[in-house]
Amino acid sequence: MNLELMRELSVKTESKIVLLVLDGLGGLPLEPGGETELEAASTPNLDELAKRSDLGLSRPVAAGVTPGSGPGHLGLFGYDPVRYVVGRGVLSALGVGMELTGNDLAARINFASKDSSGKISDRRAGRIPSEEGIRLVDLLNAKLDVEDAEVTVRHEKEYRAVVVFRGEGLSGHLSDTDPQRTGLEALPVEPEDSSNVAQRKSAHLANEFVKQANEILADEEAANTVLLRGFGMHPALPSFEETYRLDAAAIAAYPMYKGLARLAGMELKKEGEGIAGEFATLKESFADHDFFFIHIKPTDAAGEDGDFERKVSVIEEVDSLLPEVLGLEPDVLAVTGDHGTPSKMRAHSWHGVPFLLASSYTLPTAERFGERACAGGTLGVFPAEEIMGYLMGNAMKLNKFGA
Amino acid sequence: MNLELMRELSVKTESKIVLLVLDGLGGLPLEPGGETELEAASTPNLDELAKRSDLGLSRPVAAGVTPGSGPGHLGLFGYDPVRYVVGRGVLSALGVGMELTGNDLAARINFASKDSSGKISDRRAGRIPSEEGIRLVDLLNAKLDVEDAEVTVRHEKEYRAVVVFRGEGLSGHLSDTDPQRTGLEALPVEPEDSSNVAQRKSAHLANEFVKQANEILADEEAANTVLLRGFGMHPALPSFEETYRLDAAAIAAYPMYKGLARLAGMELKKEGEGIAGEFATLKESFADHDFFFIHIKPTDAAGEDGDFERKVSVIEEVDSLLPEVLGLEPDVLAVTGDHGTPSKMRAHSWHGVPFLLASSYTLPTAERFGERACAGGTLGVFPAEEIMGYLMGNAMKLNKFGA
Structure with a gap:
């Protein structure tokens, strides 16, 4: 993302953005001809959302390159992950609240x-x-x-x-x-x-x-x-406040993701218990911020364990709780992952990650949320770094560029 | 491609990559509503392969820019063809084996x-x-x-x-x-x-x-x-060996393509007679290298001659011989072109080139191999320069980037 351009164009408005990240969301079929975890999951709420969303595949870092959690999230936040390299020690320190x-x-x-x-x-x-x-x-x-x-x-x-x-x-x-x-x-x-x-x-x-x-x-x-x-x-990242004029909050259960959010200048919220707890925190703090990063870990953990069914279950749990988020009526709601963690590979992967963006200004292309539905979406296959641009644009937080 | 990043992440493994290039593969329908050469060709083996492959359209050089054979191939090998300009004289010299x-x-x-x-x-x-x-x-x-x-x-x-x-x-x-x-x-x-x-x-x-x-x-x-x-x-290109840690071999009948392969530090193999001869050479040398670039010229020649039917026939010949390649069970097999040579244009073109990548980690989207099937693939429309990243990633030859 061109952060200079974002800083030049961004404006403070009342609209609210929710970026819901299911860690390692992207998947693969176990067998040729099969479905991915997300495709196999029963996700009536996400599918309903997809019907009024822009879809695409978000590609982390570079072609064929598998990101660690650090680069994966920096990309989601609009930072070039190859330029801004963050040591794991820094993430841990920030995650436990050290200044x-x-x-x-x-x-x-x-x-x-x-x-x-x-x-x-x-x-x-x-x-x-x-x-x-x-x-x-x-x-x-x-x-x-x-x-x-x-x-x-x-x-x-x-x-x-x-x-x-x-x-x-x-x-x-x-x-x-x-x-x-x-x-x-x-x-x-x-x-x-x-x-x-x-x-x-x-x-x-x-x-x-x-x-x-x-x-x-x-x-x-x-x-x-x-x-x-x-x-x-500690790398000097331009903050969310100065880049996007956002008063951003982070809801994450694991220290590393808290650390990544702190690096971008987000305020950490007490996350509560499990996915329901995170969504409850979102509700409680919804009036206080205009951007919310919510990080859900168990999708990645299930993928790393090679447990296809558990990953499907986590996705279904998120889907079943999604009305809690929808009820808040955020102006922009995006659902995606920081990278794929296909159960088949038991590891992070380089593949394009399903991306969904719901706002009042979308052009839907599919009846459901899944990797292949996203491949045919109006956002195409695009660098994860560009996500913040789409979130800001759909939230009407970017001035027109040029006359 | 970010060659620095490739050098940082690449690891030597046993896996084998085959990059099969049908020169000028991309085509156009002769009449609106018609099929391209690849779409019109009867290609049961490529279609079967497509059912277990990632698909996309690979775009050479830049939007609307028609590449010569030099830039076309440099892109396929991961080099920025605008940065690395190679005179035709250099290619000829390398092609005839001059050091x-x-x-x-x-x-x-x-x-x-x-x-x-x-x-x-x-x-x-x-x-x-x-x-x-x-x-x-x-x-x-x-x-x-x-x-x-x-x-x-x-x-x-x-x-x-x-x-x-x-x-x-x-x-x-x-x-x-x-x-x-x-x-x-x-x-x-x-x-x-x-x-x-x-x-x-x-x-x-x-x-x-x-x-x-x-x-x-x-x-x-x-x-x-x-x-x-x-x-x-003579331009100083970072070699395949130092960039990707690949011991690469090239099988090509024409001096210029041999020259391009030498420029990247590939070892030239005696190519044999025709397409069958090239595939026989692949088989003979398969144990000795971990990357194989195979160049097939007659698709381009037929396109340049404006001979739609002959281009279809060449594609069908490659398809009929493909089991020779499949039988070697390469870990990654990609089939693409260096640019389009639509018979309708009797010349190279700027269009996206059908790209197919078969590995154990793909997300197939179509039942056949063709330009329009590729347009809906999970790789989207992407710069040809990125192909090497996808080949390396799918061959599990890249370390994870960052923690």
């Missing part, structure tokens, strides 16, 4: 177990419960003393935490310490380019952190070491 | 006839046979003595040859000497920009070459002069 600045280097922590010879025996420290993880994070914050940087550790979930190094001249171009399997020693943090001063300094800080953490955790039973991965600096 | 470096300036030679007044009387020297062409090339190589450059002439076919100037500071921005019709004198080689030193030097070298060739050939009966065209420097 980051441009000087901050973040990485994800796994609490892990190592044996007496120094080899990693469990990369997740026996999946220690969250209470235990919180205690260990407090211990680290109390005892850590790294020169040249302010170091903050924050608990994420169970054995997972995040560390932020705040200092001058840091870089996220660093290698992970996670050896990826047990029986191996943790790796040292290495700069990608050993002649780069910022990378060398950052690697040194990270290795010093690991050394101190090992000392502090030495007497712990399970979690006696840490593994670091996903180093990254 | 070029970045200092090499190449041009095509036509042996031609001129009358006693110096006017061109036959631009092809009575289409002298190849034995005669070879003799003349040997004569030139034995006697030429151009200062400031190493000059090599190589025979191509019949009255056609290629000349390569190797020297410092050369440029391909030069005009042709071919006056395009008989009864006119050959033109001098001129620099496009007369203030450019490299262009001036190169024009001087080329004109010196023509002068000496005229002296050497003065006593020949038919081929007593040369015409030069298609000047160009």
Whole structure:
């Protein structure tokens, strides 16, 4: 998306946009001639919506390229995911509510177990419960003393935490310490380019952190070491407020998606329990914002598990709850995914993602919502980055370009 | 295609990709309401394949822009054909197996006839046979003595040859000497920009070459002069090996397509006789490479001749031989063209080219292979440059982008 153009044309209006993202929505038939998860699902409400919607296939990142969740969502928000690369550590830090600045280097922590010879025996420290993880994070914050940087550790979930190094001249171009399997020693943090001063300094800080953490955790039973991965600096993304003049809210249950929304300057809402809880939050906060990003995770999780039927069920659950969203009568409602996660592949994929946009200004082409119905839609196959443009246009939030 | 991104994400795997290019495949109906050549052809094997393939229309270069064979193929290989301009001389030189470096300036030679007044009387020297062409090339190589450059002439076919100037500071921005019709004198080689030193030097070298060739050939009966065209420097294309980590092979009968494949770093295979011969070569070399570009010329030739029925027949011949390719069970098989050559136009065209991709991860939309079936496919209408991304993705040769 041309963000400059968006900033030039966007205007503040009363209209409301809802972007409902079913993570990994896109699918494939299990057998040639079969239906995708979305096609197989019984979705009377989505089908009714499709009859008054523009349809298309939204393509993430680039032809044949499978996006991680970060690039997938950046595209949905209108940012070029190849230009704006966000480390997973940054997403985790934002997701747990840390305020980051441009000087901050973040990485994800796994609490892990190592044996007496120094080899990693469990990369997740026996999946220690969250209470235990919180205690260990407090211990680290109390005892850590790294020169040249302010170091903050924050608990994420169970054995997972995040560390932020705040200092001058840091870089996220660093290698992970996670050896990826047990029986191996943790790796040292290495700069990608050993002649780069910022990378060398950052690697040194990270290795010093690991050394101190090992000392502090030495007497712990399970979690006696840490593994670091996903180093990254906080990227300076133009915010939703400045780009689209939107007062945006995010409703998401998982830290990474909260982090992505925060990166765009969205306000995080307390999400409630499950899909119904997320929709209830939407209802409660509907008066307070003009843009709502709602993230639904279980579609992706079912796809990753290779569970076609469960993915169908999640889609059907969303469909059955959809009247809650429709009842709010948003001016623009879009339903899509950040990428495909076909059950057949048990993984993210590069395929075009079904996209539906309901507004007062649409040109419908099909009787139902599905990949193949979308392939014939009036939006065609288009870059996911363009979605924000269509949302803004249909919400009558863009001035005419030129006389 | 973003070649940097491809290089970053591509991984070496065992999977095999076959890109089958029917030159000038795209067509048009002769009359409104009629069928295209591909639609009119009886293609049971391609239709069966379409039922398990992703379909789309691949658009070469830019909207409304008709590509030559060079840009058409560069696009298929993922290179931006507007950025990477390749002179026809370079393609001919590579096609006849010459090893070029970045200092090499190449041009095509036509042996031609001129009358006693110096006017061109036959631009092809009575289409002298190849034995005669070879003799003349040997004569030139034995006697030429151009200062400031190493000059090599190589025979191509019949009255056609290629000349390569190797020297410092050369440029391909030069005009042709071919006056395009008989009864006119050959033109001098001129620099496009007369203030450019490299262009001036190169024009001087080329004109010196023509002068000496005229002296050497003065006593020949038919081929007593040369015409030069298609000047160009060897462009430094990132190779298939470094970009996609592919060990690529090319099976093509014509020098220009061999040249294009060499430019991308593909290994040329002995092509055998006709389409059956090319497919036999594929079979023989199938174990030795992970990417195969197969070029089939007669579709384009029939289109250029305005012979609708012959183009249909060639397509049907390819279809009847397709089981030879299918029997090898490539992980990814794509069938497309480098551009359209509608019989109705007797020329290349700008139209979207039918594209079919069979793999284990497709979402089929049609019962047959044809332009209009492809227009409704899940790949939509897309830049030909993106084909390599889809081939790589479907072959599971690209890592996920981002976390």
